[in-house]
Amino acid sequence: MAVDAQAPARGFYEAKFRTCPETGLKVCAQAEALIKANAVVAVVFLAVGGFFGLLVALTRWPAVHLLPADWFYLLLTAHGADVLLFWIIFFEMAVLYFASAILLNCRLAAPKFAWLGFILMLVGAIVANVAVLQGESSVMFTSYVPMQAAPHFYLGLILFAVGALIGCFVFFGTLVIAKEEGTYQGSIPLVTFGAVTAAIIAVFTIASGAIILIPTFLWSVGYISHIDPLMYKVVWWAMGHSSQQINVSAQVAIWYAIAAMLLGAKPLSEKVSRMAFLMYILFLQLASAHHLLVEPGISSEWKIFNTSYALYLAVLGSMIHGMSIPGAMEAAQRKRGLTNGAFEWLRKAPWGNPAFSGTVFSIGIFGFLGGISGVVMGTEQLNLIMHNTLYVPGHFHATVVGGTTLAFMAITYLLVPLIFRKEIMLKKVAQWQPYVFGIGIAGISLFMMGAGTLGVSRRHWDIGFSDAAMSFDYPAMAFAMMTMNGIAGVLATVGGLMFVIVIVLSVFFGKPRTPEAIAATPTLGAGGEVVAQAGSETHPKLPGTIILVAVFLVAFVLYYYVNWKYLSEIWPLS
Amino acid sequence: MSEQSTGSADQQDERVPAMQRLLDNPFLLLFMGVATPAALYLIWGVMELSQVPLAQ
Ligand code: HEM
Ligand SMILES: [Cu+2]
Numbered sequence: 001m002a003v004d005a006q007a008p009a010r011g012f013y014e015a016k017f018r019t020c021p022e023t024g025l026k027v028c029a030q031a032e033a034l035i036k037a038n039a040v041v042a043v044v045f046l047a048v049g050g051f052f053g054l055l056v057a058l059t060r061w062p063a064v065h066l067l068p069a070d071w072f073y074l075l076l077t078a079h080g081a082d083v084l085l086f087w088i089i090f091f092e093m094a095v096l097y098f099a100s101a102i103l104l105n106c107r108l109a110a111p112k113f114a115w116l117g118f119i120l121m122l123v124g125a126i127v128a129n130v131a132v133l134q135g136e137s138s139v140m141f142t143s144y145v146p147m148q149a150a151p152h153f154y155l156g157l158i159l160f161a162v163g164a165l166i167g168c169f170v171f172f173g174t175l176v177i178a179k180e181e182g183t184y185q186g187s188i189p190l191v192t193f194g195a196v197t198a199a200i201i202a203v204f205t206i207a208s209g210a211i212i213l214i215p216t217f218l219w220s221v222g223y224i225s226h227i228d229p230l231m232y233k234v235v236w237w238a239m240g241h242s243s244q245q246i247n248v249s250a251q252v253a254i255w256y257a258i259a260a261m262l263l264g265a266k267p268l269s270e271k272v273s274r275m276a277f278l279m280y281i282l283f284l285q286l287a288s289a290h291h292l293l294v295e296p297g298i299s300s301e302w303k304i305f306n307t308s309y310a311l312y313l314a315v316l317g318s319m320i321h322g323m324s325i326p327g328a329m330e331a332a333q334r335k336r337g338l339t340n341g342a343f344e345w346l347r348k349a350p351w352g353n354p355a356f357s358g359t360v361f362s363i364g365i366f367g368f369l370g371g372i373s374g375v376v377m378g379t380e381q382l383n384l385i386m387h388n389t390l391y392v393p394g395h396f397h398a399t400v401v402g403g404t405t406l407a408f409m410a411i412t413y414l415l416v417p418l419i420f421r422k423e424i425m426l427k428k429v430a431q432w433q434p435y436v437f438g439i440g441i442a443g444i445s446l447f448m449m450g451a452g453t454l455g456v457s458r459r460h461w462d463i464g465f466s467d468a469a470m471s472f473d474y475p476a477m478a479f480a481m482m483t484m485n486g487i488a489g490v491l492a493t494v495g496g497l498m499f500v501i502v503i504v505l506s507v508f509f510g511k512p513r514t515p516e517a518i519a520a521t522p523t524l525g526a527g528g529e530v531v532a533q534a535g536s537e538t539h540p541k542l543p544g545t546i547i548l549v550a551v552f553l554v555a556f557v558l559y560y561y562v563n564w565k566y567l568s569e570i571w572p573l574s
Numbered sequence: 575m576s577e578q579s580t581g582s583a584d585q586q587d588e589r590v591p592a593m594q595r596l597l598d599n600p601f602l603l604l605f606m607g608v609a610t611p612a613a614l615y616l617i618w619g620v621m622e623l624s625q626v627p628l629a630q
Contacts, residue, residue: 175600187598196600200607207608208616230626234619238611274597281603285611289619297626298619306615 015107021515022418022523025532026183030111031101031174035094035419037118039412040507042090045125046405047500049082054493057444061486062464062479069461073138076459078129080141084400085160086125088247091408092198093118093167095250098415099195099257100174103532106183109173113166120163128156140459142240145216145227154217161213165206168199187534190267190274191260194253197277198246204285205246208238230297241288247400248318249280251362251407255325257531258359258410262350264527265328270536273324279317287311290378294387300380307378315375322367323549331540332527342544350525354430358410361438365402369445370395372556382563385570391452398445401492406438409499416503417523422510430502437495443488451481453566 016029052075058066067075101108108114130152131137137149175196178184188196212235218224256273259265267273289306292298333345350356373395376382386392413430416422424430456463456478463478465471511517596602 172600172604187594193597196603197607200600200604203604204608204611228623231620231623234623235616238616242611271594275593278597278603281607282610285607286615288611288615292619298622302618302622310614 017107020418021518023529023532025102026105027419028101028107030114031097031108032419034108034111034114034118035097035102035415038090038094038097039415039419041118041122042087042094042408043412043500043503045082045086045090046496048129049079049087050493050496050500052076052079052082054489057486057489059461060463060482061489062482064486065462070135070138072461073140073459074132074135077138077140078132081128081132081157082125083405084141085157085243088400088404088408089160089164089243090121090125092202092246092250093121093164094415095254095408095411096167096171096195096199097174098419099192099253100171100178102419103189103192104174104178104184105532106174106178106181109170109177111170114170117163117166117170120166121160122163124156124158124160124163126156127152127159131156142236143216144236145219145229145232148220151217151220154213154220158210158213158217161206161209164202168202168206171195171199184532185534187270189532189534190270191253191257191531193274193277194249194256197280198249198253200281201242201249201285202246205239205242208235208242212236212239230295233292233295234298237288237291238285241291242285244396244400245280245284245287247404248284249277251366251404252277252318252321252325254407254411255321255359255363256328258355258407258414259325259329259332260531261414261523261528262353262356262525263329263332264525264530265325265332266530266535266537268324268327268331268537268540268542270534272320276317276320276324279313279320282313283310284314284317287314287378290383293378293380293383303380307380311378315371318367318371322363322371322552323545325363326548327540327542327545328537330542330545331537334541336526342547346544352431353413354434355410355413358406358413358434358438361434362403362406362410365398365406365438365442365445366404367552368555369442369449370398370403372559373398373449375556376560376563382567385563385567386452388458389452390448390456390458393458394445394448394450394452397441397448402438402441402445406434406441409437410434412499412503414523416506416510417513420507420510421513422506423513423517424502425505425510426502429498433495433498433502435495436498437492440488440490440492440495444485444492447481447485447488451478451485454478454481456482 017026018029019025020027055067056072056076056079058064059072097108097114100106131150132153134150137143137153139147139149139153143149143153175188175192178188187193212232215224216227216232219227256267286306289303290311293303293307329349330345333349338345338348349360373391377386377391377395413424416424452458454475454477456474462468463474463482590598
């Protein structure tokens with residue numbers, strides 16, 4: 001082994017490694033410990049935030065109407081922050097460390113800073129939760145001014161963001177070390193490139209967050225007298241929306257990773273997939289403007305350029321990934337001899353492995369429910385039909401729960417044996433978990449979108465207007481939708497609970513992986529080591545994927561058309 | 575070129591296409607990924623808002 005004699009002098013720590021018996025990769029002990037810590041804390045916030053989500057859904061179920069109004073808004077704020085920010089971003093830190101140090105066979109840069117970042121994030125998340133639960137900060141996680149939260153609500157978010165930014169720099173530092181020490185050949189693997197995309201978007205996200213949250217914090221303690229609400233919205237959404245694009249990038253990287261690890265799938269064309277990520281880097285953040293589509297004072301040029309012309313390039317990126325990943329799976333499966341008909345490769349895929357089924361549902365729900373509704377809603381004219389209705393949470397539960405959360409759950413089933421080196425407990429529960437959770441989430445997302453199409457607003461405690469001065473009658477169908485949403489919410493909660501129980505039991509009480517168990521049930525499928533390599537599949541034939549893509553495009557076009565038709569009916573021009 | 579000794583010869587001889595050089599440079603990508611939305615979304619957006627007349 002080459003020894004870097006100058007390393008201690010440059011302040012480098014002495015890295016400890018083990019060699020992974022399943023992948024042959026060198027695993028940096030510090031990176032491994034950080035992945036564990038971030039993933040465990042992430043799951044705790046998912047459990048807490050998911051429980052709040054159930055209470056919110058039960059309140060919006062008209063026959064149950066569980067919480068009083070003040071608790072509804074309080075827990076809705078906590079739900080948004082705990083799941084959207086804390087669960088997802090803690091997990092993303094684990095993904096960044098995995099995609100850099102582990103996949104590049106390299107030591108982690110500056111682990112002390114990485115731990116500092118972790119602690120800042122943890123303290124920030126706890127402080128923000130305390131602020132919300134104390135009841136003075138029920139401002140929703142968007143915290144639009146002039147609504148004012150307690151100062152420690154903003155402070156908690158700021159600490160959390162600073163911690164996450166440190167994590168991003170540790171990630172970039174690790175890339176530099178890997179390059180300097182030549183721990184990989186040629187270009188970085190595609191999964192790592194996806195993580196680079198996520199980290200770049202994270203830097204923009206956090207910088208925008210700092211620009212807006214620091215003045216807002218100062219305003220909450222009285223040092224600044226006034227913050228313009230529209231200015232707040234514009235800058236806040238540069239953070240609020242872009243952070244969703246961190247999720248998209250991380251989740252797509254995970255899709256590639258799981259396809260590679262389980263099936264040995266190589267991207268159809270690595271060049272094209274990397275270009276698709278480049279489209280994300282350049283254009284995805286611009287979609288932030290879709291939150292301002294009905295705002296006065298901003299031109300249609302700005303709105304339409306950002307949410308349509310430029311964004312469609314990023315949507316193109318997503319559609320490339322959406323074709324490329326099933327295509328890579330199909331190519332790998334066909335190579336194994338599963339060549340009958342258009343779909344033998346899919347039928348005979350490892351459906352009993354929750355990492356696989358979770359990935360497939362994640363792709364399906366994200367693309368069909370989240371992607372199509374997102375493009376429709378991001379069209380300036382069509383947006384008028386559903387702006388600020390429940391259609392919006394319907395859309396983003398498809399993207400951020402069905403897509404991101406389910407993808408993160410799926411890879412956790414691989415991280416437990418590979419990084420925690422424990423057996424998955426309750427295998428049967430684990431096997432069914434993605435199905436239950438996936439169906440539940442598809443349900444809440446469809447029913448909220450349905451209710452939103454009928455005009456039901458989001459963030460609204462009582463659509464019956466029982467004690468309101470002016471009342472309004474929603475169609476009976478809207479109430480039925482909210483009931484079905486409640487039922488689907490219970491199902492999703494059961495699915496979420498199954499995940500939390502399986503993971504907590506496995507991590508803390510699971511049997512350690514023995515060499516015999518590894519030989520008998522390897523975590524990676526044949527050829528799984530391609531996850532840590534760059535390179536493409538050669539000359540694949542993909543009839544099955546072509547059919548799936550055609551179905552997607554037809555659904556997309558029809559749904560887009562239906563919404564224009566609907567717009568013309570609710571807004572007659574004669 | 576003396577640093578040739580660090581890589582395999584054929585890797586160094588082949589001219590790397592510009593696009594690939596861009597994609598292999600995370601810091602250039604970082605710059606582009608921050609500058610593009612900063613210009614098109616933030617700066618353009620804030621400029622428009624600053625032109626809205628104040629209510630008296
Ligand atoms: C058990 C699973 C879940 C259920 C039943 C659930 C249900 C709900 C419901 C009913 C709402 C309120 C919609 C409204 O009244 O405006 C809501 C809001 C929200 N949910 Fe979930 N959710 C779940 C999981 C998640 C997850 C995992 C995430 C993020 C990854 C998430 C992110 C959000 C966000 C960001 C909001 C908006 C909060 C706001 O308007 O300020 N949810 N959820
Ligand atoms: Cu958005």
